[in-house]
Amino acid sequence: MSKVIVVGAGINGVxxxxxxxxxxxxxxxxxxxxxxxxxxxxxxxxKAVRAAYGxxxxxxxxxxxxxxxxxxxNEEFGIELYHETGVMFVRRREMKPGDFEYxxxxxxxxxxxxxxxxxxxxxxxRFPVWNPELFRDGVxxxxxxxxxxxxxxxxxxxxxxxxxxxxxxxxAVHKKILPRQWPAxxxxxxxxx
Numbered sequence: 001m002s003k004v005i006v007v008g009a010g011i012n013g014v015x016x017x018x019x020x021x022x023x024x025x026x027x028x029x030x031x032x033x034x035x036x037x038x039x040x041x042x043x044x045x046x047k048a049v050r051a052a053y054g055x056x057x058x059x060x061x062x063x064x065x066x067x068x069x070x071x072x073x074n075e076e077f078g079i080e081l082y083h084e085t086g087v088m089f090v091r092r093r094e095m096k097p098g099d100f101e102y103x104x105x106x107x108x109x110x111x112x113x114x115x116x117x118x119x120x121x122x123x124x125x126r127f128p129v130w131n132p133e134l135f136r137d138g139v140x141x142x143x144x145x146x147x148x149x150x151x152x153x154x155x156x157x158x159x160x161x162x163x164x165x166x167x168x169x170x171x172a173v174h175k176k177i178l179p180r181q182w183p184a185x186x187x188x189x190x191x192x193x
Contacts, residue, residue: 011042014156032172036153043150050144052104081152087144090135105139114142
């Protein structure tokens with residue numbers, strides 16, 4: 001079993017530490033804190049979760065896998081971290097081939113997603129707050145929504161600790177480590193909490 005240090009307990013760090021631990025490694029997760037760290041990119045009130053990425057099928061496939069994982073986490077943790085509310089993309093002009101919304105609609109439809117194209121009258125009937133004179137065309141992606149990202153990170157940190165990931169709070173690495181130049185030890189600076 002190897003010892004692996006993961007620097008940063010944001011979404012990437014904490015999920016990496018969990019996966020390393022599941023694979024039999026001694027995972028050490030370090031972060032200056034507080035956790036979830038308010039300056040981390042993954043700490044926020046919410047993040048949009050969608051599969052609409054134009055015609056980029058590779059990215060769409062990643063998004064599809066992500067949405068399945070968010071649904072799984074909702075069940076696994078017994079709390080709703082991902083809210084599948086649907087996401088609406090609107091345009092001031094009618095969509096045409098090459099436009100992000102048009103390509104998203106076409107590609108998602110071909111991949112079997114529940115999407116609906118909406119003209120200004122349909123938009124207004126369904127969502128009366130939209131000004132039909134401003135927004136002429138749109139796409140409603142039903143299998144999309146938002147994730148409570150800060151809450152998700154906090155939940156995953158608890159999971160990491162519960163499965164035996166060693167969490168070093170109030171610790172930081174101040175020495176840059178270059179690839180293939182691994183030192184025998186990594187100095188950590190800790191602060192009293």
